[in-house]
Amino acid sequence: MVREKNPNVLSVHSIIHRQALTAKTLPTKLTTQVFNLLAYLLDICYSLNLLNLNLQDGGSNTIYHRDAITTYTYKFQLWNRKIIACNYSCFPKLFGMLEEALIKQTDTTNKISNQLQHLTDEIKRYFPSLCYNDSYRLAMDPFTLTQMFYRKHCKTIAVIKTKYRSKFNIASGLRSALSSTQPRIENLCKNVQAHPSH
Known part of the structure; x- marks a missing residue:
């Protein structure tokens, strides 16, 4: 109807519609991997944010901070073992996405496992030997260290x-x-x- 009155009018799809058509050309596997990694990042950032909030607690002290960091080191190692075994339950958003897809994501599993190992290594680099000095052990359990000293x-x-x-x-x-x-x-x-x- 518009072209009848003005033959020079150009018709185009809306920008959003063209973007949606473009996105359909992405390989499904790549799209799935990107969404899985985004879900993982949401889960891991949420967990790291909880750790950060715990460390900022006004009533905490160095002993509490060391315990929290040590706990997260063990968590990352546990999560890595679970991810390698294709158990994604420690990451609720990722778990939900993979449960819906009903497919095994080997590439995603490897990337997440490598990233968890990297986080563990970085914690060990920034917090070397958290529990191995005597003053920390004495503060945590003064009776055990005193008994060791007495026996010696x-x-x-x-x-x-x-x-x-x-x-x-x-x-x-x-x-x-x-x-x-x-x-x-x-x-x-x-x-x-x-x-x-x-």
């Missing part, structure tokens, strides 16, 4: 207790006996004047 130095403590049985305080003898620093007796003797006899 039990004989020394027994000798000092016998030697100073009549005295209540054995701290000075215990400190010198258990110290890892060796005394320099020669230097001490040089600095002390001899007492001449009267």
